Amino acid sequence: MGHAERAHALLSASSAHRWLYCTPSAKLEEQFPDTTSEAAKEGTLAHELAEMKVRNYFYTTDFGKRKLTAGINKLKKEELWQDEMVGYTDEYLDYIKSVALAMKIEPYVAIEKRVDFSAYVPEGFGTADCVLIGGKVLHVIDFKYGKSPDGRVKAEGNPQLALYALGAYETYKVLYPIEEIKMSIVQPRLPDGISEWGCPLSELLAWGKYVQERAELATKGEGDFSPGPKTCKYCRARGRCRARAEENVRLAFSPDKGKLPPLITNEQMGQYLTRGADVAKWLSDLQDCALAECLAGKEVPGWKAVEGRGSRVWTDMDEAFSKLKENGISETVLWERKPLTLAQIEKVVGKKDFETFVGDKVEKAPGKPALVKESDKRPAITNTISAKDAFKEDTV
Known part of the structure; x- marks a missing residue:
């Protein structure tokens, strides 16, 4: 089997x-x-x-x-x-x-x-x-x-x-x-x-x-529900689970009691990130579920399914290019010569041969800083590159 x-x-x-x-x-x-x-x-x-x-x-x-x-x-x-x-x-x-x-x-x-x-x-x-x-x-x-x-x-x-x-x-x-x-x-x-x-x-x-x-x-089917990022991630009921919905509404919208300072501390920042880890994913799952219901002809009050932005495609690209050339459009305008990316070349050549032939011609640039949980095995970094350099728009 x-x-x-x-x-x-x-x-x-x-x-x-x-x-x-x-x-x-x-x-x-x-x-x-x-x-x-x-x-x-x-x-x-x-x-x-x-x-x-x-x-x-x-x-x-x-x-x-x-x-x-x-x-x-x-x-x-x-x-x-x-x-x-x-x-x-x-x-x-x-x-x-x-x-x-x-x-x-x-x-x-x-x-x-x-x-x-x-x-x-x-x-x-x-x-x-x-x-x-x-x-x-x-x-x-x-x-x-x-x-x-x-x-x-x-x-x-x-x-x-x-x-x-x-x-x-x-x-x-x-x-x-x-x-x-x-x-x-x-x-x-x-x-x-x-x-x-x-x-x-x-x-x-x-x-x-x-x-x-x-x-x-x-x-x-007894016991207590325990919604959270890990338990809900692959659950087939995650989009409609009431326990998950109520927990995420509580995490996202329940205010802290009492008069608090106008700025949160780093400790509170970490707590909010942990508490809200599943909120964005829950909203995405909820949207997917609602879209499926609307497409099935069912009503979700306040929401509807619409056609998204489409894209144009050739019905016959070869024939279209031929007509363009017949009407004086140069072929050099129609085509762009572009090298494969490093990852694509490695895939075509094979990892072993790639390393043997051109491994010494490759260097790894530092990646953009990413926020992850403390349990992640990657070493922590502190200002190894500036935020300005890390998040600047690509110019190439």
Whole structure:
């Protein structure tokens, strides 16, 4: 079965960060269709390539070079295929190889393993990208293809990986004397994209009891809503959720009580930024939801859908250019010779050859200052470039 066709449980491991903390959200989401984005489809394609490479490395007899080559050639025909996927999945494979080789004994390896954690979550199951077991250690490794720094995934306290670990433990506990749990995220499109964490088995099992309690509430649609940037980000009900709406209205419009100084402090500035993190996103989701309703012919009082600004396109550009030239318009006026950008050239040439041939001809200019949360791994800066230089309009 392909990655895209796999079934998803009501309380899935991938959405555990939501239903564990906002238990009613799982049942609420059932009322809305499950859609997917182009980025998610791209990630699915990269996962399929990664799976084939790992399978070829560990199970060469069953999945040899011929099958690997045929599989890759098939993936290359997909619309979202990118040659850079080859390098990124190599990094994932290299990490798995390093973990396996570091184990005291040759590990048992399970690839794209369906794990059952229904002992903790009703009808709970998921697919772990890679499971290694050796020397009393169970190691779960997950491949992430996201490239946004805001989408960096950490292994520490990651509920998705922890549920996979619980499922893998239940599957293999009669075969292996597991005492230690290790979990890793490999996110090769980000610098420093490897995150690792571990804990004794007893700690994982104690967390499993907490999961049982939360899952029982989530299955019934009970418990308290807990709206916030993290829990609401991918929730299908985020545009119409009353709890989220009321929380964001409170954050945006509820004034502080008492007489206060006319200027806020830096501490208060940080507090307001944190409190209001989801307000703008909520308004955007609300607009998307209202637009969909209007387009469906339903009334949203005070609002309507209109046609946005359109753009003109050629019905036949070649014929249009020919007529222009016939009427004395020079061809040099009609075409613009323009070099590809550095990133486009790197993509065409390939990362390795680009670095070999012209790597010494490239320098990285400092980026514009960006405000991020303190947990971001990038180092803090102070006036490395002036605000005037950072935000001036491009003149080229």
